[in-house]
Amino acid sequence: MAAASPSVFLLMVNGQVESAQFPEHDDLYCKYCFVYGQDWAPTAGLEEGISQITSKSLDARRALVWNFPIDVTFKSTNPYGWPQIVLSVYGPDVFGNDVVRGYGAVHVPFSPGRHKRTVPMFVPESTSKLQKFTSWFMGRRPEYTDPKVVAQGEGREVTRVRSQGFVTLLFNVVTKDMRKLGYDTGPPDTQGVSGHSPPQGLPT
C-alpha cells in the first residue's frame, strides 16, 4: 500500500498583539489565551501570555502599542472547534486597583497568509445604578471568572455589556495537510486586511 494518507492536519499561527485603541483608559496590559474544541491540541509554542503595561504616546496619535508576540502550533482531526484567541485587557482605575477594561475574542484565520484583525473589546455591565456606583467605588468591577466564556456562544443571552475599545492583531497562518484531507480553505490571502475597522477618528 502507498504511504498512508494523513489523518491529522497542522495549523501554525504566529503574529502579534499589535496595539489597542481605548479612548477613555490608559496604562493597560493584555492577556491572551487560546480556546479550541475537543479535537484540537497544541503541539508547540505558548498558549497563553501576559504583555507589558503600555501608556498612551505623547504625540497626536495617542497610541497604545504592545507589539506582543504570538507563536503557537495546533494539530487536529476536525476543523470544528477552530481555535479562537481570547484577549483580556486590564488597567488601573482612579483608586489604583487593577480592573478589567475589555474582553474580546476572534477566530484564528484559516486561509494561509497574512491577516490583520481588529477585535472590539467589551466589559460586562452592572445591572443597577447602585451596583455601578458601588463597584466603581470599591474597585471591584463585574468580570468573568473564566475569560474563556467570551469564546462561547451559549449562555450569553442574559449578559449586558458595554463595548469601549479595540485591539489590533496581526496573524500569519500556515497549514499542513488540509488539502490532502480534502479541505478547501479558499484563496490564500497575502496582505489581507480584514475585520471591521474602528470608527473614524481613532488611530488605526
Next chain:
Amino acid sequence: MITTAASWFEKTSLESQVLLLTWAMAEVHVIGQIMGATGFSESSLFCKWGVHTGAAWKLLSGVREGQTQVDTPQIGDMAYWSHPIDLHFATKGLQGWPRLHLQVWSQDSFGRCQLEGYGFCHVPSSPGTHQLDCPTWRPLGSWREQLARAFVGGGPQLLHGDAIYSGADRYRLHTAAGGTVHLELGLLLRHFDRYGVEC
C-alpha cells in the same frame, strides 16, 4: 435505488451514520462571528440568530441557533457582539444551502425588549473569509400601531419566524428598513471537488 439506500442509512446507528457521512459526503464548516450592527435607532441591541437548511443537510456539530449579549456601545454607533458561530454540516445535495436568519432587538433600561429588525443572508458558497452586511426590516402595522410604538413601544412582530428567510406570503407585509447587521463568516469545504462541484 436512492430511496432504499437512504432508508437503509436512516436505520443504522448514530455512530455508523457519522462515520459513513464523514467518509462519503461533502462537508461544510461555517466558522466566524456575528460582529455587530449599525444604523439602528436604539443603542442597546442584541440579536437572536438561527440557521435553516434544506433536507439534504445534516448538522454534525455546533448549535443551530442562539442569542447574543446585549451591547451598549461607548464609542461610535456600532453595537459589537462578536458572537462566535461554528457549524459543521454534511450534505448530500446543493439545494437548501444554509441560510442565517437574524432578529435584532433592543433592550431599554427597564429590561423591556422591542423588535428592531428581521434579516437573513445565505452562508457564502465559496471557501474563504467573507465580510457580510445583512440589511434588516421591521413590520410597520397600521397607523395606530405605529403611533403606539412611538409613544409606548412594542409594535407588530411576525408570528412565524420562517417568513424571515422564505419568500412565500411576503406580499402581505408592509415593512420599513432597520439597520444593518455585520458578519464575518469563513467557509471551509471538504470533498466538494470529488463530486465535481465548482465553487
